[in-house]
Amino acid sequence: MIKYIFVLHFFIFNLLCAEGTLIIGSKRFTESYILGEIIKEVAENTGEANIVFKPGLGNTGIIFAALQDGAIDLYPEYTGTIAQEFLKLPLDHKVDLETLNSKLHPLGIGADILFGFNNNYALAMHEDQARKLNIHRISDLILYPDLTLGFSPEFLKRADGWEELKKAYHLPQTDITSIDHSLGYEALKSKQIDLLDIYSTDPKIEKYNLVMLEDDLNFFPVYDAILLYRLDVPQKFPKTWKALQSLAGSVSNDDMIIMNVKAELVGENFKRIAHHFLSKSLNSFPKEVPFWEHLKELGLWNLIAQHLFLVFGSLIPAILVGIPLGILATLSFSARHFILNFVGVIHTIPSLAFFAVLIPLLHKIGVVPALIALFFYALYPIVRNTYTGLSDIQKPLRESAIVLGLPLLSRLKLVEIPLASRTILAGIKTAAVMNVGMATIAALIGAGGLGELIVTGLALNNNELLLYGAIPACLLAILVQLGFDLLDYWLVPKGLK
Amino acid sequence: MAIFLKNVSKCFKEHEALEPTTLTIEDGKTTVLIGPSGCGKSTLLRLIVGLISPTEGQIFFDDKEVNNHHIHDLRKKIGYVIQDGGLFPHLNVRDNVSLFARFLGYPSHFIEERITFLCALVKLPSTILNSYPLKISGGERQRVSIIRALMLDPEYIFLDEPLAALDPIIRFELQKQLKQIFSYLQKTVILVTHDMREAAFLGNEIILMCQGKIIQKGSFQDLTQSPTEPFVTDFIQAQQYASELA
Numbered sequence: 109m110i111k112y113i114f115v116l117h118f119f120i121f122n123l124l125c126a127e128g129t130l131i132i133g134s135k136r137f138t139e140s141y142i143l144g145e146i147i148k149e150v151a152e153n154t155g156e157a158n159i160v161f162k163p164g165l166g167n168t169g170i171i172f173a174a175l176q177d178g179a180i181d182l183y184p185e186y187t188g189t190i191a192q193e194f195l196k197l198p199l200d201h202k203v204d205l206e207t208l209n210s211k212l213h214p215l216g217i218g219a220d221i222l223f224g225f226n227n228n229y230a231l232a233m234h235e236d237q238a239r240k241l242n243i244h245r246i247s248d249l250i251l252y253p254d255l256t257l258g259f260s261p262e263f264l265k266r267a268d269g270w271e272e273l274k275k276a277y278h279l280p281q282t283d284i285t286s287i288d289h290s291l292g293y294e295a296l297k298s299k300q301i302d303l304l305d306i307y308s309t310d311p312k313i314e315k316y317n318l319v320m321l322e323d324d325l326n327f328f329p330v331y332d333a334i335l336l337y338r339l340d341v342p343q344k345f346p347k348t349w350k351a352l353q354s355l356a357g358s359v360s361n362d363d364m365i366i367m368n369v370k371a372e373l374v375g376e377n378f379k380r381i382a383h384h385f386l387s388k389s390l391n392s393f394p395k396e397v398p399f400w401e402h403l404k405e406l407g408l409w410n411l412i413a414q415h416l417f418l419v420f421g422s423l424i425p426a427i428l429v430g431i432p433l434g435i436l437a438t439l440s441f442s443a444r445h446f447i448l449n450f451v452g453v454i455h456t457i458p459s460l461a462f463f464a465v466l467i468p469l470l471h472k473i474g475v476v477p478a479l480i481a482l483f484f485y486a487l488y489p490i491v492r493n494t495y496t497g498l499s500d501i502q503k504p505l506r507e508s509a510i511v512l513g514l515p516l517l518s519r520l521k522l523v524e525i526p527l528a529s530r531t532i533l534a535g536i537k538t539a540a541v542m543n544v545g546m547a548t549i550a551a552l553i554g555a556g557g558l559g560e561l562i563v564t565g566l567a568l569n570n571n572e573l574l575l576y577g578a579i580p581a582c583l584l585a586i587l588v589q590l591g592f593d594l595l596d597y598w599l600v601p602k603g604l605k
Numbered sequence: 606m607a608i609f610l611k612n613v614s615k616c617f618k619e620h621e622a623l624e625p626t627t628l629t630i631e632d633g634k635t636t637v638l639i640g641p642s643g644c645g646k647s648t649l650l651r652l653i654v655g656l657i658s659p660t661e662g663q664i665f666f667d668d669k670e671v672n673n674h675h676i677h678d679l680r681k682k683i684g685y686v687i688q689d690g691g692l693f694p695h696l697n698v699r700d701n702v703s704l705f706a707r708f709l710g711y712p713s714h715f716i717e718e719r720i721t722f723l724c725a726l727v728k729l730p731s732t733i734l735n736s737y738p739l740k741i742s743g744g745e746r747q748r749v750s751i752i753r754a755l756m757l758d759p760e761y762i763f764l765d766e767p768l769a770a771l772d773p774i775i776r777f778e779l780q781k782q783l784k785q786i787f788s789y790l791q792k793t794v795i796l797v798t799h800d801m802r803e804a805a806f807l808g809n810e811i812i813l814m815c816q817g818k819i820i821q822k823g824s825f826q827d828l829t830q831s832p833t834e835p836f837v838t839d840f841i842q843a844q845q846y847a848s849e850l851a
Binding site: 509510513515518527601604 | 654655656677680681683685687688689691692693694695696697704705708737738739753
């Protein structure tokens with residue numbers, strides 16, 4: 109119980125965005141999680157600020173918007189991404205720190221503290237096939253127009269991504285598949301694709317026997333890891349900033365690959381990897397951890413509590429708003445079309461797109477936009493079922509209540525809502541179960557919950573971790589369903605059974 | 606002069622369900638609306654009850670025109686029974702019959718006394734009071750519906766095909782009971798039926814309708830002995846023939 113109160117407190121604390129709080133973000137892939145943990149530990153050690161860590165945020169667009177809006181204070185990024193994606197600098201533009209900062213400062217953002225390694229984009233293919241076709245350089249690809257290329261959605265869209273690469277190298281391939289980065293390796297292994305985009309510190313190069321193709325035209329910009337921060341951070345937290353500066357040049361490419369291997373292939377958790385790195389004991393490999401210890405380490409109970417908070421924190425307002433809206437749709441012909449279309453259209457917005465719209469609107473990431481999005485998703489089944497339940501009441505019953513002399517509100521309360529209760533409850537049940545699933549996506553915008561394990565597991569290509577999130581989420585959905593069946597038993601009038 | 610309709614008509618989209626009609630329903634009598642399906646008899650009753658409003662014309666109760674302002678006051682004076690009873694399935698029999706009285710804040714001892722009296726009147730055992738509508742027979746449901754209609758001792762009792770869904774034995778039983786109740790209470794009753802024998806048995810006054818028009822108004826004897834149109838005789842004979850065949 110105390111734990112739940114603590115979690116609730118954590119959320120409220122987050123909502124208020126208290127002064128003296130430094131919010132660290134990270135992107136949704138291994139390296140960024142690890143760098144985030146390193147930054148977090150260094151910042152925490154100074155004891156100057158309250159540190160909040162929001163790992164695994166959406167994609168590049170979402171996290172940059174979050175930084176601009178002050179929803180986070182800093183996060184690890186790459187110089188190439190900043191230059192091409194945020195500042196839209198031409199590809200041949202010389203990227204030095206001064207240039208970057210002169211463009212970033214007007215946005216209230218600075219780039220500093222080069223960690224010491226780079227993570228460039230690269231193309232990779234299976235060793236055997238590369239040897240068979242005698243492909244070593246990207247320009248060799250010109251000879252093989254029939255290759256199937258599988259690229260992450262991000263690489264397909266980026267200014268330094270596929271389109272420009274194709275132009276620069278005059279590549280002839282047309283069979284392009286868009287595939288999530290973490291799923292690309294398996295697709296390559298099962299020969300569904302021949303080539304994919306990777307990062308140069310990618311630990312899976314070894315695991316999947318990949319070879320990186322030489323970028324012989326030096327097309328890909330340099331991606332040096334760097335800290336992107338809001339300009340007020342150094343003044344607000346001078347001690348913390350000084351400590352973070354000590355990280356400059358401290359992470360070599362080899363360090364980063366080892367840490368990535370530890371996370372993705374050994375399965376060690378990010379926090380511990382970061383700690384080992386900072387205490388200069390990177391070479392110690394972990395002991396087997398007992399199952400229950402492991403659950404505790406993952407913070408499963410906290411995640412479940414956060415998940416439930418997301419589900420019910422959005423469901424209860426949706427009930428309070430949805431049932432009256434459903435009633436209004438029944439009563440007023442002109443309101444009906446507007447209401448039903450409105451909640452219906454909202455329901456069709458892809459969740460990630462919805463989150464991406466909410467973040468700049470609210471200047472916030474995390475729990476608030478997640479609750480709002482889940483609220484709107486829950487609205488549809490509740491409004492729809494309330495409307496259906498009420499309008500399906502047999503005409504003679506409705507008229508009996510009218511002629512009896514009951515005024516509108518009493519009629520609703522005493523007759524129509526009880527008669528429709530079963531359908532209304534079914535709508536609420538649908539919304540609740542759906543929200544359990546939908547809330548897992550909220551992890552992409554730092555709202556926590558079981559989705560954090562799923563998202564991390566997906567980023568790591570770690571099925572075990574993914575299941576640690578997915579199985580409790582399924583069980584939770586079943587429990588919620590059972591809970592509502594019980595509620596059905598209590599709330600639906602006896603005469604209707 | 607109890608209920609007065611002045612040039613009342615009702616159109617549903619293109620279809621004229623009731624042609625302009627002027628009509629007086631007299632106090633203390635049982636008036637039966639009868640006619641073939643779609644003749645406008647139910648439309649006429651629904652207009653009087655206020656479930657639909659007239660396309661043109663006015664309806665008066667005791668010289669007061671029915672409008673949205675005092676329709677709620679008027680409804681306290683109306684008891685209404687429909688085919689199948691229209692009982693609320695989520696409430697047990699006691700709660701069904703006392704729903705409106707409780708809403709108006711009547712004391713519970715008054716309600717209990719009234720229920721006991723009405724159960725005796727319609728010959729319904731009080732053991733049924735805790736049952737739910739879907740668990741009792743069709744005849745019992747109609748009796749409960751009559752209790753609900755009589756609960757606040759209304760001045761007007763309107764019944765829309767109350768016995769149509771019942772089997773013949775129960776129907777005959779209830780017809781006899783209704784006759785007793787109506788003559789005991791001396792209320793203004795309007796009953797809609799398509800059964801001429803029921804109309805003859807229960808009605809002081811019969812209004813025969815066809816295609817949205819009143820064909821003839823009078824006692825059963827008036828209709829048989831001095832029909833205004835051949836249709837009147839045809840309708841009565843057709844029903845007699847049907848019952849002889851049966």
